[in-house]
Every structure is written in structure tokens, then in C-alpha cells.
Amino acid sequence: MKESTKLMFQKHGWRVDRFVHNYYYFLFYYPYVAISRRFILLLKYLSWCKPIVPVGKMVFNRYHSKVLSHEDTRKIFTLNEDIRHVSDENKKIVPYKYATKIIFQEPDNIVVMDCPCKKATNAPKEDINSCIAVGKSVTSFWLEQCQKYHPRKISQQEALEIIHRFRKKKHITQAFFKVATGGSTGVICNCHPDTCVSLQATKFAGRISDQLSMTAKSGYSVVFEGERCVACGHCADMCGFDAITFVNGRRTYTKDLCMGCGLCVEDCPENAMSLYVDPDKPLPLDLDMIRARAASPSI
Numbered sequence: 001m002k003e004s005t006k007l008m009f010q011k012h013g014w015r016v017d018r019f020v021h022n023y024y025y026f027l028f029y030y031p032y033v034a035i036s037r038r039f040i041l042l043l044k045y046l047s048w049c050k051p052i053v054p055v056g057k058m059v060f061n062r063y064h065s066k067v068l069s070h071e072d073t074r075k076i077f078t079l080n081e082d083i084r085h086v087s088d089e090n091k092k093i094v095p096y097k098y099a100t101k102i103i104f105q106e107p108d109n110i111v112v113m114d115c116p117c118k119k120a121t122n123a124p125k126e127d128i129n130s131c132i133a134v135g136k137s138v139t140s141f142w143l144e145q146c147q148k149y150h151p152r153k154i155s156q157q158e159a160l161e162i163i164h165r166f167r168k169k170k171h172i173t174q175a176f177f178k179v180a181t182g183g184s185t186g187v188i189c190n191c192h193p194d195t196c197v198s199l200q201a202t203k204f205a206g207r208i209s210d211q212l213s214m215t216a217k218s219g220y221s222v223v224f225e226g227e228r229c230v231a232c233g234h235c236a237d238m239c240g241f242d243a244i245t246f247v248n249g250r251r252t253y254t255k256d257l258c259m260g261c262g263l264c265v266e267d268c269p270e271n272a273m274s275l276y277v278d279p280d281k282p283l284p285l286d287l288d289m290i291r292a293r294a295a296s297p298s299i
């Protein structure tokens with residue numbers, strides 16, 4: 001048995017079913033996601049059919065993402081110690097039933113590989129190699145067994161540069177959580193609403209039920225400093241969720257639509273916007289805040 005297979009087997013313990021799922025998920029990363037995308041398209045056409053809601057709930061409780069701000073991503077890619085938070089408290093950050101473990105083990109092991117969503121949606125060739133794994137258990141498997149998806153080891157600095165490059169191109173940053181991969185973090189990807197299967201799934205799921213979502217908001221909302229704004233409209237151009245619109249030069253911000261990705265804030269030429277922790281949203285995946293809460297649970 002290959003070393004990375006052993007590592008994956010150990011991660012899942014007695015849940016051999018999850019090991020098998022995880023093994024084939026990564027081994028056939030692209031066809032797995034391409035088939036899932038077709039399933040989601042089917043959901044879209046069956047959105048009128050109410051009996052489909054329990055099926056959607058079952059899937060979305062097991063596979064989801066958490067939107068990350070640029071700063072919270074930076075904290076992950078500069079980690080020099082293991083992070084392991086396995087607690088029901090994490091549901092305040094990743095508000096789902098099962099996959100909520102925040103684990104970054106040996107976090108300086110980082111690998112970038114072809115993104116199956118971008119391949120499945122015919123994204124530009126130069127954007128394909130953009131799915132990032134953090135931590136030994138995933139990176140060793142990708143390097144040893146996923147050569148067909150062009151994995152390559154990168155430094156923390158290179159990972160940050162990739163994130164920065166994609167954010168400039170309107171890609172948000174998301175941490176993925178999946179029951180089949182141990183219920184924990186491990187893959188961080190650069191996602192565009194036009195090419196990300198999980199963002200598309202969330203959009204279609206919303207038509208079936210407003211209770212269904214595959215994507216957890218970052219935990220931040222946007223505040224504007226009105227006097228600095230010159231109504232250039234860049235923030236609306238950057239937003240992939242229609243949370244900011246301009247009609248006749250008048251800006252509208254819809255907090256409920258805002259994923260808190262921060263792309264608009266970074267692109268504002270006048271520094272007229274900032275993010276704040278929004279008590280109406282799930283808590284951010286901010287490693288400093290997570291450490292502080294672990295040290296003092298009353299926070």
C-alpha cells in the first residue's frame with residue numbers, strides 16, 4: 001500500500017466507507033466533480049419538485065465551503081504550527097451538521113493542483129492549476145497519486161501569490177469541508193461564481209429552499225465611508241453576488257446577499273469601504289479568533 005493511502009486510511013479510522021469515498025474522490029477528482037455538476041444541473045431543472053429538498057439537505061450537510069477574507073486566508077498560509085479544533089463550537093463558524101473540523105496539520109505542506117470545477121466549466125487554461133491543499137494528509141496523496149492533475153509543491157509565499165492573483169480576477173477564496181475527506185478543512189480554492197460548482201450549487205439550491213446552502217458566508221459585512229466614495233462603480237463590478245448595484249449613480253448594498261469575501265473592499269480606489277464582523281452572520285474562520293475562543297470559551 002502506498003504511504004499516502006496508509007495516511008488516508010489512518011485518518012478515517014474505523015470509517016472504511018469514508019476512506020473508500022475519499023480515495024476515489026481524489027483519485028478521480030475531475031470526473032467526480034463533473035458528474036456532480038450534472039447532478040446539480042438536474043436539481044436546477046427539478047427545483048419545482050419538493051420531495052427533492054431532503055436529498056439536497058443530505059448532500060449539503062456533507063459537502064460545503066466557508067468563504068474566507070484575504071486576511072483570514074493569509075493567517076492560514078503563514079501558519080507555522082498545527083491547528084486542531086474539533087468541537088461543536090465550530091458550527092458557529094461552519095454552520096452545518098457534520099463536516100466542521102478545523103484542522104491544519106503540518107500546514108507548511110502545500111500543493112497546488114488542477115481545479116476540477118474549472119476543468120468541468122471550460123475555464124481559461126491559465127486558471128486551471130489553482131486548487132490548493134494544506135497539510136500532509138491531502139498533499140501527500142495529491143503528489144503521490146494524482147499526477148494526471150499536475151500537482152506541484154509550493155511555498156507559503158507562492159500560495160499567497162496565487163490567492164492574490166485570483167482575487168484580482170474576481171475569484172473569492174473558500175475553504176472546503178467534506179465528510180468524505182474526514183469532515184475537516186484541507187482544500188482551499190479560488191472560486192468564481194461562473195466556474196465554481198459549489199457556488200453554482202448554492203445558487204440553484206436557493207431556488208429549492210432558502211434553507212439550503214452549500215456555502216457559508218465569511219462572517220463579515222461591508223461598511224461604506226460615504227464621504228470618500230466617488231461612485232466609480234468598481235465595487236459593484238467586483239461583486240459576483242449582486243450585493244452591490246448602481247442604478248442612476250445611486251449605490252445599493254444588500255447585506256443578505258453579501259458573502260463577505262472582501263473583493264470589493266480590496267478594489268476600492270478610495271479606501272471607502274471596510275469589512276466588519278457581522279453578528280448576524282456565522283463567525284469568521286479567523287485563526288486568531290479561534291485560538292482566543294479556545295483559550296477563553298466565554299468570548
Ligand code: SF4
Pocket residue numbers: 224228229230231232233234235236267268269270271272273
Ligand atoms: S469602489 Fe469605492 S469609490 Fe468606487 S463606488 Fe465603490 S465605494 Fe465608491
Ligand code: SF4
Pocket residue numbers: 222238239240241242243244257258259260261262263264265
Ligand atoms: S459586497 Fe463585497 S464583500 Fe460582499 S459579496 Fe460582494 S464583493 Fe464580496
